[in-house]
Amino acid sequence: xxxxxxxxxxxxxxxxxxxxxxxxxxxxxxxxxxxxxxxxxxxxxxxxxxxxxxxxxxxxxxxxxxxxxxxxxxxxxxxxxxxxxxxxxxxxxxxxxxxxxxxxxxxxxxxxxxxxxxxxxxxxxxxxxxxxxxxxxxxxxxxxxxxxxxxxxxxxxxxxxxxxxxxxxxxxxxxxxxxxxxxxxxxxxxxxxxxxxxxxxxxxxxxxxxxxxxxxxxxxxxxxxxxxxxxxxxxxxxxxxxxxxxxxxxxxxxxxxxxxxxxxxxxxxxxxxxxxxxxxxxxxxxxxxxxxxxxxxxxxxxxxxxxxxxxxxxxxxxxxxxxxxxxxxxxxxxxxxxxxxxxxxxxxxxxxxxxxxxxxxxxxxxxxxxxxxxxxxxxxxxxxxxxxxxxxxxxxxxxxxxxxxxxxxxxxxxxxxxxxxxxxxxxxxxxxxxxxxxxxxxxxxxxxxxxxxxxxxxxxxxxxxxxxxxxxxxxxxxxxxxxxxxxxxxxxxxxxxxxxxxxxxxxxxxxxxxx
Numbered sequence: 001x002x003x004x005x006x007x008x009x010x011x012x013x014x015x016x017x018x019x020x021x022x023x024x025x026x027x028x029x030x031x032x033x034x035x036x037x038x039x040x041x042x043x044x045x046x047x048x049x050x051x052x053x054x055x056x057x058x059x060x061x062x063x064x065x066x067x068x069x070x071x072x073x074x075x076x077x078x079x080x081x082x083x084x085x086x087x088x089x090x091x092x093x094x095x096x097x098x099x100x101x102x103x104x105x106x107x108x109x110x111x112x113x114x115x116x117x118x119x120x121x122x123x124x125x126x127x128x129x130x131x132x133x134x135x136x137x138x139x140x141x142x143x144x145x146x147x148x149x150x151x152x153x154x155x156x157x158x159x160x161x162x163x164x165x166x167x168x169x170x171x172x173x174x175x176x177x178x179x180x181x182x183x184x185x186x187x188x189x190x191x192x193x194x195x196x197x198x199x200x201x202x203x204x205x206x207x208x209x210x211x212x213x214x215x216x217x218x219x220x221x222x223x224x225x226x227x228x229x230x231x232x233x234x235x236x237x238x239x240x241x242x243x244x245x246x247x248x249x250x251x252x253x254x255x256x257x258x259x260x261x262x263x264x265x266x267x268x269x270x271x272x273x274x275x276x277x278x279x280x281x282x283x284x285x286x287x288x289x290x291x292x293x294x295x296x297x298x299x300x301x302x303x304x305x306x307x308x309x310x311x312x313x314x315x316x317x318x319x320x321x322x323x324x325x326x327x328x329x330x331x332x333x334x335x336x337x338x339x340x341x342x343x344x345x346x347x348x349x350x351x352x353x354x355x356x357x358x359x360x361x362x363x364x365x366x367x368x369x370x371x372x373x374x375x376x377x378x379x380x381x382x383x384x385x386x387x388x389x390x391x392x393x394x395x396x397x398x399x400x401x402x403x404x405x406x407x408x409x410x411x412x413x414x415x416x417x418x419x420x421x422x423x424x425x426x427x428x429x430x431x432x433x434x435x436x437x438x439x440x441x442x443x444x445x446x447x448x449x450x451x452x453x454x455x456x457x458x459x460x461x462x463x464x465x466x467x468x469x470x471x472x473x474x475x476x477x478x479x480x481x482x483x484x485x486x487x488x489x490x491x492x493x494x495x496x497x498x499x500x501x502x503x504x505x506x507x508x509x510x511x512x513x514x515x
Contacts, residue, residue, distance in 0.1 A: 010403075039385040045392035046385055058395030062423050065216050065398030066371060067244065068266035070418040071317075075324045082196060083316055094316035099306045107312070109320030119246075119330060121278060122253050124378060126301050128277040129310050129318075130262075131294065134161065134243045137262045137275060138168035140295040141239050144279075144287045145260075146173040147204045154178060154201040154236065155468040159188040159214025161241060169209070173286060176202040188217045189359055190366050191461040194225040198235070205236040207259055208285075213245035215267075216250040216403075218359065218412070219366040224256035237283065243267060246276070246371050247417070248398035249326055249335045254355045259283050265314060267370070268417045271323050274314035277514045334417065341424045342369035348428050349374055359410065377438065379409030387411075387434055396427055 008459050041048065051060060070076065071347055081091045095105040112127045130136065142153060150173075152401065155166040157179040169175045180192045192200075193209075213220040227235050237259025242251075245261035260279045266272035277297065284298040292300050293307060300307045325334060329479050346367060349356040355376045360367045377383040388400060388411070399411040416425060 045389045050397045052395045066414045068272045095313040114322035138165045142169045142172040143291040152204040154205040157211040159217035162211040209239045211241040221367035270317040338369045345372045373410040375409045
């Protein structure tokens with residue numbers, strides 16, 4: 001019996017709890033609540049549900065969540081086989097291994113070695129696996145690099161996560177903030193330039209902190225800054241929160257004077273519950289004496305990463321993920337794929353004649369490849385809700401999840417490694433279809449139907465709209481998803497357009513240009 005079959009039989013034989021829970025969940029979320037284009041505000045799709053209706057025959061859920069999220073299918077298959085072995089093999093999976101056993105020691109060393117190889121981490125850096133997520137590192141970084149509250153630090157505030165980081169740092173050091181907040185005092189659409197950082201940073205800073213991809217705001221540094229015309233030995237070391245873009249592009253460790261880089265796993269490298277910290281050895285030994293042991297980098301390095309019980313299973317998963325990256329062609333291939341997915345989405349938005357919008361201008365060099373924010377019909381609430389419900393009916397989820405932040409008008413398509421290029425095409429195809437069904441000519445007024453007597457493109461039923469992804473291969477094939485909406489069209493939540501008014505997607509090689 002295969003491992004997955006064995007696990008299933010155990011669940012069924014233990015009690016009726018699992019099946020009862022499944023029925024309860026289905027009863028809670030499977031019923032769409034819609035009247036014409038009106039959507040009940042209590043519809044599961046509008047409450048952040050990630051489980052599509054039971055009658056959706058899609059071969060899998062397409063998860064565009066900002067994290068946690070799924071890993072590539074091949075990785076998840078390997079995890080199932082390797083980490084949950086059949087009892088007949090008389091081998092324990094990593095979840096059951098003692099963190100100080102020789103078996104786990106081999107897994108730990110392998111995951112560290114693979115990470116060093118994938119990301120070309122120089123030998124002067126140590127690699128740690130910690131707990132507490134990114135928020136834990138918001139405290140750990142200043143506590144490890146600042147011996148007391150009077151120690152200085154400079155924080156590049158470019159969005160939600162760096163804003164949270166500087167608030168936490170204020171408890172443990174004295175930070176100077178260099179902010180790129182817009183004139184409205186609330187939004188961020190860019191990063192401060194390297195020249196501005198050089199000019200405005202506190203020269204007594206123990207470090208300069210930045211977040212390389214702001215998931216909420218949709219901006220990303222595609223390359224870490226290099227402080228031109230400045231001797232990096234005179235500039236404080238860079239601390240990088242790379243939680244959402246780690247392994248999607250190369251890191252210039254020495255050229256950018258990286259002192260610490262950390263990444264919580266639940267975006268691109270693993271499951272929630274573990275955070276990778278890569279620290280340059282010369283920065284050890286400066287910790288505030290009140291730093292808790294499990295957050296103290298030096299304490300954990302001296303204990304060979306097992307000062308306390310680390311998440312053994314999660315360490316194993318990161319190693320499997322690194323193996324997959326190498327098998328795909330390494331970090332260069334990851335970047336090519338990330339660029340292709342992002343270009344597909346931004347290209348569709350740009351060619352929608354305003355039906356879809358994004359807060360990050362086309363001319364910006366900071367558009368995120370990982371998280372693409374977009375609004376529907378200028379933020380029209382009814383049309384946005386209808387969009388989310390139709391996505392949910394098709395098995396497309398995670399575009400609006402429950403967060404502690406203000407909801408706003410923007411949805412987010414997160415394009416981590418667990419989202420394939422083909423899955424991005426499925427989303428883009430639906431977005432094109434949805435735009436075609438809800439646009440209207442400016443010349444005929446808001447409520448006039450366009451081509452009302454020709455074969456109107458009606459919304460597909462849940463049964464017919466779900467996509468069988470088994471027809472796709474695992475490698476990207478380019479599809480040009482550019483919309484061909486007429487230039488005189490604008491938004492309406494009532495108009496439906498005929499199929500023949502829009503050109504179908506044209507096959508073309510995916511772009512591999514790195515930017």
